[in-house]
Amino acid sequence: MSPALPAAVRRPARAGGSLARTRVAKAVAALLLVGLTTQVATSCSTLNGVRSPAGAREDAASAAGGAPVTPVDCRTATCVALTFDGGPSEPTPRLLDLLKREKVPATFFLQGEGHTRTYPATVRRMSEEGHEIGNHTWSHKNLTELTPDEVRAEIAPVQEDIRKATGRAPTLMRPPGGATNDEVSKIMKELGLAQILWSVTAKDFSTTDSALITKRVLDQTERDGIILLHERYAGTIPAVGRIITELRKQGYTFVTVSQLLAPARPEPGAVYRP
Template sequence: MPSPTKKTKKTGIPFRTAGIGAVAACLALALTGCAGGDPTAPSAVRAAPASTGQAVRFGTVDCREVRCVALTFDAGPSENSARLLDILKERQVPATFFLLGANHIERYPRLVRRMADEGHEVASHTWDHKILTKLTPREIHEELERPNREIQRLTGRRPTLMRPPQGRTDSTVHEICRELGLAEVLWTVTAKDYTTEDSALIRRRVLEQTERDGIILLHDIYAGTVPAVPGIIDALKERGYVFVTVPQLLAPGRAQAGEVYR
């Protein structure tokens, strides 16, 4: 999602105060599988014919045997991301970052490198947070390919995952993702942190929804989110959950380009 201070090109209205109800409705659609296609669950990927799992710096686990969850953060990097990375490093927790290009990757290239260097999965959230289902195929291609190029330039690794803005996708988006080698990743848990700066509320929402194989959606661009993260991590660890990146959640299977996962 866009920066809190950035204005959308389509409306000129700051994201934080514009269309909250519409955004919530779109998120609800994505969570019910109405965002275009039937998403595949991590357990189904793990049950597929085995392939070599992807290790991360924090160590490898077998999510067929332990209760895994994936922390994911959309729309960064931002001025809050350095503190978030400090928290994740202190607690030895890997995350998956779905990054925006305009005003984010452009503004914080060192943080993009740091995410990769510290073992996190760096993925795409498009260049400018345009709703992909409203674009032409050529525009979709550019929205997806431009952040790929920048992330590869900064980290040496081309993204294999993307998250469509507001979870909105369709068959055209699937096909272009397939061409670009990208799998689409939705979520199962949302704190709706774009509606509140109350860190305690964000924490409570996450804890109420999280189950095994949960993919947790947060945004480090909002003031209340990063302060909620230590409590989320500590509480879920107490419940016996192990934090992994999205690729590790799927291992020994792998996400396939053009497919949707949740």
């Protein structure tokens, strides 16, 4: 999949405020950082379509006659979703402490092998503190290279681990590397899982420089952004506090992925990306 145009180019300006003042600068920065978004696998090009949060909201609101959304209505608020892949791990409680202190909800896409079964209490804490939990497969394999049975085997044990820890199985998943296609989408539909990609990546797996991670996120973030981070890497958690502070100054409201889509509900099998 080719990287999407910077959101600042594709969306109308927000009247007044720091968001409008920074749109041009962010568009230029996003173009310079376009290589950071190529982590989404090229196999996405075989998909019939990718849905944006804004498009999903508009369709659902029209069908419902403009029904109000609670607690945050991202049709009017300037929303962004923080997401974390590949946990839980030893540092995750420190991130949860930070998110609790800042009153920021996040969406965690959890991995199975060495994670969900190793830290079930952390999974339970995520749920109890209001965070959203999704599936990031058992062993982080490229799903487009697997047979249907192998794809299911990557999903099922993580679903069960999360259900045991929290009392409910996820309805969201993130394909490793963003690699998905129509066959994977068909299987996810059968399993009741919507696929969530991203629009912002700091490639925090390749650096321990928290200032660089922060800059990459801030340079790429636009309204309805879905930010991809990994709390297990050393530079990430120290960057998160600054990211939250700076984005709040710019007028952003932090939401989970499902809140970002509301009043739409994530549709099993569908692929969502800003």
